[in-house]
Amino acid sequence: MLLVCRNHVTDGLKEISAPHIEKVPPENNTNCAFCMDKAVYRLFYFRPLPVKEKELVKTTANQS
Numbered sequence: 001m002l003l004v005c006r007n008h009v010t011d012g013l014k015e016i017s018a019p020h021i022e023k024v025p026p027e028n029n030t031n032c033a034f035c036m037d038k039a040v041y042r043l044f045y046f047r048p049l050p051v052k053e054k055e056l057v058k059t060t061a062n063q064s
Helices: 006-015 053-063
Strands: 002-004 020-023 041-044
Touching: 002 006, 006 041
Parallel strands: none
Antiparallel strands: 002 041, 020 041
16 A cells, blocks of 8 residues: 555555555544645555454454
């Protein structure tokens, strides 16, 4: 994942191949990876799949 400000979206897209992009929530106080401005967008390769806690515990128990 790469966090970027409005000025560095293009630079961030050049750094990672086949990225996804989404807005960072305004209450999230994170900085741009290129400068110290507030990050506005999150660039990443894949979106994590939501997993319910019970399913995770069940899957982990089956692997042992």
